[in-house]
Amino acid sequence: xxxxxxxxxxxxxxxxxxxxxxxxxxxxxxxxxxxxxxxxxxxxxxxxxxxxxxxxxxxxxxxxxxxxxxxxxxxxxxxxxxxxxxxxxxxxxxxxxxxxxxxxxxxxxxxxxxxxxxxxxxxxxxxxxxxxxxxxxxxxxxxxxxxxxxxxxxxxxxxxxxxxxxxxxxxxxxxxxxxxxxxxxxxxxxxxxxxxxxxxxxxxxxxxxxxxxxxxxxxxxxxxxxxxxxxxxxxxxxxxxxxxxxxxxxxxxxxxxxxxxxxxxx
Amino acid sequence: xxxxxxxxxxxxxxxxxxxxxxxxxxxxxxxxxxxxxxxxxxxxxxxxxxxxxxxxxxxxxxxxxxxxxxxxxxxxxxxxxxxxxxxxxxxxxxxxxxxxxxxxxxxxxxxxxxxxxxxxxxxxxxxxxxxxxxxxxxxxxxxxxxxxxxxxxxxxxxxxxxxxxxxxxxxxxxxxxxxxxxxxxxxxxxxxxxxxxxxxxxxxxxxxxxxxxxxxxxxxxxxxxxxxxxxxxxxxxxxxxxxxxxxxxxxxxxxxxxxxxxxxxxxxxxxxxxxxxxxxxxxxxxxxxxxxxxxxxxxxxxxxxxxxxxxxxxxxxxxxxxxxxxxxxxxxx
Numbered sequence: 001x002x003x004x005x006x007x008x009x010x011x012x013x014x015x016x017x018x019x020x021x022x023x024x025x026x027x028x029x030x031x032x033x034x035x036x037x038x039x040x041x042x043x044x045x046x047x048x049x050x051x052x053x054x055x056x057x058x059x060x061x062x063x064x065x066x067x068x069x070x071x072x073x074x075x076x077x078x079x080x081x082x083x084x085x086x087x088x089x090x091x092x093x094x095x096x097x098x099x100x101x102x103x104x105x106x107x108x109x110x111x112x113x114x115x116x117x118x119x120x121x122x123x124x125x126x127x128x129x130x131x132x133x134x135x136x137x138x139x140x141x142x143x144x145x146x147x148x149x150x151x152x153x154x155x156x157x158x159x160x161x162x163x164x165x166x167x168x169x170x171x172x173x174x175x176x177x178x179x180x181x182x183x184x185x186x187x188x189x190x191x192x193x194x195x196x197x198x199x200x201x202x203x204x205x206x207x208x209x210x211x212x213x214x215x216x217x218x219x220x221x222x223x224x225x226x227x228x229x230x231x232x233x234x235x236x237x238x239x240x241x242x243x244x245x246x247x248x249x250x251x252x253x254x255x256x257x258x259x260x261x262x263x264x265x266x
Numbered sequence: 267x268x269x270x271x272x273x274x275x276x277x278x279x280x281x282x283x284x285x286x287x288x289x290x291x292x293x294x295x296x297x298x299x300x301x302x303x304x305x306x307x308x309x310x311x312x313x314x315x316x317x318x319x320x321x322x323x324x325x326x327x328x329x330x331x332x333x334x335x336x337x338x339x340x341x342x343x344x345x346x347x348x349x350x351x352x353x354x355x356x357x358x359x360x361x362x363x364x365x366x367x368x369x370x371x372x373x374x375x376x377x378x379x380x381x382x383x384x385x386x387x388x389x390x391x392x393x394x395x396x397x398x399x400x401x402x403x404x405x406x407x408x409x410x411x412x413x414x415x416x417x418x419x420x421x422x423x424x425x426x427x428x429x430x431x432x433x434x435x436x437x438x439x440x441x442x443x444x445x446x447x448x449x450x451x452x453x454x455x456x457x458x459x460x461x462x463x464x465x466x467x468x469x470x471x472x473x474x475x476x477x478x479x480x481x482x483x484x485x486x487x488x489x490x491x492x493x494x495x496x497x498x499x500x501x502x503x504x505x506x507x508x509x510x511x512x513x514x515x516x517x518x519x520x521x522x523x524x525x526x527x528x529x530x531x532x533x534x535x536x537x538x539x540x541x542x543x544x545x546x547x548x549x550x551x552x553x554x555x556x557x558x559x560x561x562x563x564x565x566x567x568x569x570x571x572x573x574x575x576x577x578x579x580x581x582x583x584x585x586x587x588x589x590x591x592x593x594x595x596x597x598x599x
Contacts, residue, residue, distance in 0.1 A: 014373065017370065017373060018371065020370075021367055021370040021371055024367070024370070025356065025359070025367055028358075028359055028363055029356070029358050029359065032358050032359070032399070033358065098353070098356075098357065099350065099352050099353050099354035099355070100354055100355065100356050101354075102320070102350050102354045103354040103355075103356075103368070103415075104371070105320065106318060106319070106320060106343060106348050107343065107368075107371040107372065108340045108343035108344045108371075108372065109371055
């Protein structure tokens, strides 16, 4: 048992090495499944192009604000991050199914950092996809406020991604079969997405719905994306509150995910 | 050193009402190639999973390379290599990438990792497949890669759970060669589970026969077979009547061993069966009984297993000859 000073730094090296190894694995897999990644961009693309065009021509809000493709783009980016990071976390179910989980669990490394590395790998994938959607939207005519804002939005994507991948890992550590996977996708992604204000302004909602919207962590993510990409006038929640909520959400679910993964059975 | 490579102390594991491993006490020495032999569901995998810290015991304890499996699991993990029953490779990555990730998880520095990857690929003859995606490997190649991966970090003890399950005979022989080589040349202590008799017989220095979670017998394959009390001569003549007559004559002659008849064959359980055949044939020819065939059955591990557990390891494979052979041998003990 390492309980002296050199043992401590040795443990840090092991922890970092574990995180890096797991991240590297996700990146190698990502590299191998380019076609799948491109395919997964199709859904947000449909939303962006079809819904964006429809919004441009037919919506006029009671409050007077416009909902156009520029309003929609941060919502679609948030949706991409949500799907990609949840699937990234839940992919532990596949690792269990195909046996690789055993190889990880028998290695002499702390499981918490295994989960963290897996999370960072999945989040990197999600951020790449989110950034691609951001750029595609830019190409098809969405006007962002600044390049700096675009760069900052990638940081927001990281926070959103960490939050949901942590949730995915926590759930996957409990679910023993892939049948549960569909359940998660239906009962988590849809309410989280639809309540998030990705597709509508949250100012004029009836109070019961507003409460649910404010309970949805993705709301703050999309609000922060809108802030960084489109500017302050487009947001209904102050940015520092959004960032604080996202931080708290990410820290909580990553902690929970790491804890649940430690308890995971093969 | 006096301490063994693996030692268990009343090691027990329960799943709900089932006792999968029941108070097992075994000692495995340094450099030994030790086999756990038993039918499916006997508790072999549960035992090996406890020793490799994948599951915790319900009772009792064990030490692997001097480290306690429940109190010092990461010490145990550093010293062991494990090849699981099913595949645990990442099939979207190449063979080399799988080995590289493993090396990283076990903290091997870059140069050493490169060296070890080359070494283990060479050992299992997968050098030319190193950069191919694992998904396209055959079952035998995957198993070889798993063994290679288990060796990456120079484990002191290697666990092999059914290493040749589902492989064709040629690949099986190949893998046996690797296992022997590892044990002899690299001096790796190996604990393997199997339900293949020949595998245990050909490979292992010592065998523990496991049934219903308990050790029924533990010794070298030779000693286990010798303990059964010799060979069985099977003599077939033309008719049932002739067989009965031969049996009477044999007994009247005051010959050694015990005899039993089934249809037109007689079974003689005896030490040094080969040396006794001329004696039996002489009795037959003196009585002008035409002998159609003579067969000498040396005890196999199957017989050993049958005698300790009262059933064949795979029930459907027990022929009537085996059963009679067994009954005779059992009577002699």
